[in-house]
Every structure is written in structure tokens, then in C-alpha cells.
Amino acid sequence: MAVVGRVRELVAEGRDLRAVSAELRRAVAQGPVTIRHAGHLHGLAAGLSEGDILIDGDAGDYLGVLNDGAYIHVTGNAGRYLADNMTSGTVVIDGSCGDGAGQYCYGGTIVVRGSAGALTAVMNKGATILIAGDVGNEAATYMLGGDVVILGDAGARLANYLIRGAIYVGGTWRSLGHNAVQAELDAADLEKLTAWFRRFDIAGDVPSLKKVVSLSQRPFYKS
Amino acid sequence: MPVMPPVNGTFCVTVLSDRCLNARMPGKCATCVRVCPHEVFRLDDAGIVSVQNYNACVGCRICAEFCPEDAIRINPAESEFLVRSPWTFPQVEEIHYKAQTGQYMLRGFGTMGLPSLFDQITVVPSQLASPPPLDKYREECDLELVIGEDTCEEPIRLKYPLIFPAMSFGALSREARMALAIGAAQTGILSNTGEGGLLRDETWLIKGYENEARTMKRWEPGGYLAVQWSTGRWGVSAEYLRAADAIEIKIGQGAKPGMGGHLLGAKVTAEIAAVRGVPVGTDALSPCRHYDVQNLEDLKRMVAFLRDVTEYHVPILFKLGPSRPYEDVCACVEVGADAISIDGLAGGTGASPAIVTQGVGIPTAALIAPAVRALKNLGVHRKVKLFILGGMRSGLDAYKAMAMGADGVGFGAAAEIAMGCRACMACHTGRCPYGITSQDPELRARLDAVEAGNRLANFIRATAEEIKMLTMLSGHDSIKGLSEEDLRAVDLDTAAITGLKLIGYDRRLPWWEEAYPSQAGGGTIGVDRRC
Numbered sequence: 001m002a003v004v005g006r007v008r009e010l011v012a013e014g015r016d017l018r019a020v021s022a023e024l025r026r027a028v029a030q031g032p033v034t035i036r037h038a039g040h041l042h043g044l045a046a047g048l049s050e051g052d053i054l055i056d057g058d059a060g061d062y063l064g065v066l067n068d069g070a071y072i073h074v075t076g077n078a079g080r081y082l083a084d085n086m087t088s089g090t091v092v093i094d095g096s097c098g099d100g101a102g103q104y105c106y107g108g109t110i111v112v113r114g115s116a117g118a119l120t121a122v123m124n125k126g127a128t129i130l131i132a133g134d135v136g137n138e139a140a141t142y143m144l145g146g147d148v149v150i151l152g153d154a155g156a157r158l159a160n161y162l163i164r165g166a167i168y169v170g171g172t173w174r175s176l177g178h179n180a181v182q183a184e185l186d187a188a189d190l191e192k193l194t195a196w197f198r199r200f201d202i203a204g205d206v207p208s209l210k211k212v213v214s215l216s217q218r219p220f221y222k223s
Numbered sequence: 224m225p226v227m228p229p230v231n232g233t234f235c236v237t238v239l240s241d242r243c244l245n246a247r248m249p250g251k252c253a254t255c256v257r258v259c260p261h262e263v264f265r266l267d268d269a270g271i272v273s274v275q276n277y278n279a280c281v282g283c284r285i286c287a288e289f290c291p292e293d294a295i296r297i298n299p300a301e302s303e304f305l306v307r308s309p310w311t312f313p314q315v316e317e318i319h320y321k322a323q324t325g326q327y328m329l330r331g332f333g334t335m336g337l338p339s340l341f342d343q344i345t346v347v348p349s350q351l352a353s354p355p356p357l358d359k360y361r362e363e364c365d366l367e368l369v370i371g372e373d374t375c376e377e378p379i380r381l382k383y384p385l386i387f388p389a390m391s392f393g394a395l396s397r398e399a400r401m402a403l404a405i406g407a408a409q410t411g412i413l414s415n416t417g418e419g420g421l422l423r424d425e426t427w428l429i430k431g432y433e434n435e436a437r438t439m440k441r442w443e444p445g446g447y448l449a450v451q452w453s454t455g456r457w458g459v460s461a462e463y464l465r466a467a468d469a470i471e472i473k474i475g476q477g478a479k480p481g482m483g484g485h486l487l488g489a490k491v492t493a494e495i496a497a498v499r500g501v502p503v504g505t506d507a508l509s510p511c512r513h514y515d516v517q518n519l520e521d522l523k524r525m526v527a528f529l530r531d532v533t534e535y536h537v538p539i540l541f542k543l544g545p546s547r548p549y550e551d552v553c554a555c556v557e558v559g560a561d562a563i564s565i566d567g568l569a570g571g572t573g574a575s576p577a578i579v580t581q582g583v584g585i586p587t588a589a590l591i592a593p594a595v596r597a598l599k600n601l602g603v604h605r606k607v608k609l610f611i612l613g614g615m616r617s618g619l620d621a622y623k624a625m626a627m628g629a630d631g632v633g634f635g636a637a638a639e640i641a642m643g644c645r646a647c648m649a650c651h652t653g654r655c656p657y658g659i660t661s662q663d664p665e666l667r668a669r670l671d672a673v674e675a676g677n678r679l680a681n682f683i684r685a686t687a688e689e690i691k692m693l694t695m696l697s698g699h700d701s702i703k704g705l706s707e708e709d710l711r712a713v714d715l716d717t718a719a720i721t722g723l724k725l726i727g728y729d730r731r732l733p734w735w736e737e738a739y740p741s742q743a744g745g746g747t748i749g750v751d752r753r754c
Contacts, residue, residue, distance in 0.1 A: 043528025
């Protein structure tokens, strides 16, 4: 662990998750931490309730899984299952991320300045997930709460079996899933979206976004 | 010309005279006389209806369906399955239900009507040819089972080789979840939250404390709580994982393998909805697989980050549905399991499509031999612990599973029954008359968590005594000494399925011997090189 100015630097190269993680847990309590060469680690920065972490370069799979309050910023790309099952905190990716970003989250915010893969925000239950680029197929499948913003295009079966929450799309989608329907933006949407765009410095035309909501909260079984 | 009905003499037909319209008003109604296709009923000249020939009844119940006063009872004199199979009354009703609603049947509780293979296995006691029996009343027997001894900083030391397997808050009431914790605390065993989140009360009850501050310890020795990391991830957070003594990764379950958990909207109250993060009244239908796992490499990484989040303190368990036990167990070992539970066809459920509960998966007893063979071939038998679940009823079932090579067993449905359940199969409706699987405050008030917890503890103690008795009468002072030599199959089918020696023949069937030759001096199943 090197201390440059007030920022601690942690070199992950050639080290395993257990070793890096133990050091990271101690380091985040002291102040901001920069990690380099962490692309080979999967499940890095898991379950932290505090911390300001900069990952210089790319990150592996399951980055920030179970995040519970840390701020994690990646200058490169992130792997699959970004911020899986997050409950609180913020994860910002300057590049793109793989499949399954923001799955199972209960809270927190994810910002991806590039694009995201398939199955983004599946079973999201409360997080705010902002994707500046495109997303793949099956985004927001069985989402039960929270918001997803996709400034680019979405793939097939967007919001399949959506139950609750909203998806805002800047471009087009290949198809909408079951139980999903387009709705009008209202004043609360505009206010919320504008605030997010300002906070995360995202350029986008808020009023032109298309909103998708659920048809029913009980699409599976009758009676 | 009289037409001979297809079967006769097998149903008792009773008309309840206090309900029957015609009994009160001769000449009226007589609907049963008109609708019966086999002239079971007769209307005489005085206008009075009577049963003239119950031998002609085929058990179709058309009369009962049309009776305006619900006054007719049709009871099979012989088993309905004998005389009407395959067109039994429940089968006819099921088709009618589908025809009327366009929906298939959902049902709670578990598999019904399939005999247990365990009943075709008998225990071999010790006499002269094997080490002599031990005295249950005056000698000691070791029943302890440890999980994660070499892999975790805080291994689990079960006082008895028994667990309460995953049953979620949602499927069960708050009181039932608390009762399981109290029962486990009194007996030093493990209770599993299932996938419906964690009740804060459970975290101190499981350790035997009455209060959150943990100043009043009421139940010794204290038990262990496993939380489930399942496909719906309901109520899951880092805090949830860190509150537990073990984490179970659910792959599947016996009642609906290949499908996820089902919690129907009727049971999704405001409290359940808040814990799970779903709207009130929605069906919480968990995915059939983990969305964040595409292959075994992902699963390995999942085990790694779960260990990391809990700082390598607690064991990682796996739960499998009854599919391909050999290969599935190999996969669990490969990704780093500390213990594996396999749930058989007869495994219980809060709600499931009926045909899946009844007809999907391998029966429990048939899973054990391949699962044990996998562990042996990988050199981890007795290290990675194996639990058998699914329709387990008693110390006798448990002993048989353990002699076949399992390290312990789980009691799910049996635990519900110990709390007072009478297997009415209404779990999915939320109308459990005992408040065990209900979220209705009025029904829940019928279940006293402490009383039900005491009943669970009693059941576990009695069952543990049964295991101890069988272990000792077959000449062992520890459950670790049990082997297939302590069992025999009583019929050819069971010997063929389990690889146990057949009674009388007193050997394993030839193809078992060929495929997995016995090791010298013992009846244990040999080792192959499939893994």
C-alpha cells in the first residue's frame, strides 16, 4: 500500500481476491483508495458499507456486489454482473460493462457512460441505473422497483414481465416484453431525470425520453 | 334391457335424511333419481326417494354434484385407485377444473400418494457375526456433525445430524419462523431461512436468547442459522449474509426442481412485500436459475465473493433438486461447497404446480448412492457433508439415509407437522388453520412460537434418540461408523435402485457388483473413475 498525497494506492496485480479485499477493507476506513491492475479480480469491493474507491483501468466480474454504501468509480470497462445485489452506494463506469449490470439491486445508483450488455437491471428492486449508451436483450426483466434510464437503444423483450418501476429510453427498442407498456412522461419524471443528468453530468434530452411501465402487478396467476 | 355398469359393489351411497329435500317433502326434488345413469336411486309411488341398489354405483358423483342440499355422500368401499384408476374422482375433478378455468392446478405442502422407497429398506442389527451391539440405555453414542471444519473460521457443530431445511418467511408465518429458531436453539441444530429474508428476532432466538440485547438466555445450547442465497434474492444484503452462521446457495428443490420458489399473491402482505421489495399482493415467483450465473466458473466466483463478504468465517452450503445426483454433486464440490443438501421428489413446498410436485424428480432414497459415490470418487466423502431431504419422517428414515452414506438429514414437512400441521395441502392459499403457513393475523394468532418451538425440540430430541438407538443396536458408537452393511433391501426393485444387499440373497445384485465392486471385507460401494 503506497500513500500518494492523501490517496492510498493499492496494486492488485498478481494478488488474489482474499488478499486484496482484506487490505481494501482496512484502507477504505482511512480515506479514498485507488486500485490498479484489478481486471483479474471478480467480486472486488464486495459488501462495503463505506469507501471512496477509484479503479484505474478495467474491473472484473461482480464488481461491487452487495455494495452497501461505497462509491466506486472505474475509469475503464467493467465485467459482467456489475454492482449485483447492491443495497446502497454509487458505482460509476466511464467505459462499458458486460451482461447483467444492476441485477437484484435493492438500492443505490449505477452510472455506465458507455453501453451495457444483455439482462441489465434484471429483478432490480429499487436501484437507479443509468446507461448512457445501448443495452442488450432482456433488460429489466421481472423488475420489481427502481428506475432504469437507457439513452441509446434497447434490444428485444425490454422490460419483460415488468412489475413495478419505470424504464426510460432515449433511442428505440427492438421489442417490448410481456406486461410492459409505453406511458407518458409526467412532471415528476422530468424533475427526477433532470436532477440525475445534472448530478452525473450526462448529456441527454430529457423530454424526448420514452417511458415504459407495467400493465399489471399480477401477470402470472389469476384469482 | 338393463345395462351393466363398468364396475359395481364398490361404493357406499348415503343420503343424509336431515338435509334431503325429498325426505322432508315427499314427491319433491328427486334430482338424484333423474341424474343417476345407473338407477342407484328409486322414487316410489308414495313419492319417497331411497337408495335401491348401491351396488350399481360407479362413484361418478353426478348425484352429489346436482343435489341442491348437498345431502349425498359417496364413499369408496374399496380403494378408489383400485376400482376407478386411472379415472379416479380427483383425476376427474382436475380435468374439470382445467376445462372451466383454463388454468393448471397449484398446490401446497408436497408430494402425495407415492410410497417411500425407505420403507423397502430394513435395518440390520448386530448379533454375533459383526461387532456386538451397544447398550442404548447405558453406553454413549456420538451424534455430532461438523460442517466446514477445514475451510471456515467458524465451523458449525451440530449436536445432532439434523437440520430444518429452507422454508421462507412468506411461505411460513413469522411465528413459524420463530418457532423453528427456538426449536433449533434447544437442540443445537441448524435452521435455514429459505429465500424470504431474515427476521431480526431469528438472530437472537437461534442463539437461545429471548431478547435482542442477548441478556436473557432461555434455551441451551443454542443453534445455527443458515441464510439462503437463492434465485429471487428476496431480502438479501451484505448485512443479511453477515448475520448468519452459514450461507446456502439454492440451485433447486425437490417439490419443483427446475423452477424457482413460488409465493402466491394471497400471502404477500404489507410486511412480506416490504421484506422482499415487491408490491403487496403480487406473485413473488423466483427465477428458475440464478440470473448472475451462466456457468460453473461464475458459480466458483460467487462462492468466492460470498466467502469474502463474510470474511471466510462461515460455511457455504448448496441445495440441489433431485436431478442427476452424481454429476450435480461433483459440480458442487468443484465450486467449493462445504456441505450439499439434496432434496428428493417428495420434498415439500409452500406452493407449486401440482404436476411438478407429483411427477418431477428422482425419489429421495434413490439419490443417495450416486451422491455418495461422487463424494467418494472425489475423495471428499465425510469432508464435504451430505444432507438428504425430501419426505423424511423419522429417526428410522434418517438412519437409513445416513447408513447409505449421507452425513445428516433435514426435516421440513415433518417440522411443520411437529408444529401442529395436519397436511391439509392448503399452504399456497394462506389459509393454514394452524397459522404455520398463513399471513392472516387471525390464523397466525393460533400459533404460539414458544409452544411450537418446544414441540419442534421434542420432535428433534425423540428423533435423535431413535437414530442413537439404531446406531447402537447395529454395533456403532458413532454415526460416523454407519455403512450400507447396516441395511438390506427387502425387494428386488429396491436392491436394484439402491445397490444395497437384497434380503435372503444377502448380496448386492450382480450388476452393482460388476459396476462398483465391493471393497474387501465390507459392503461399501466401490469407487469408479467417472469424476
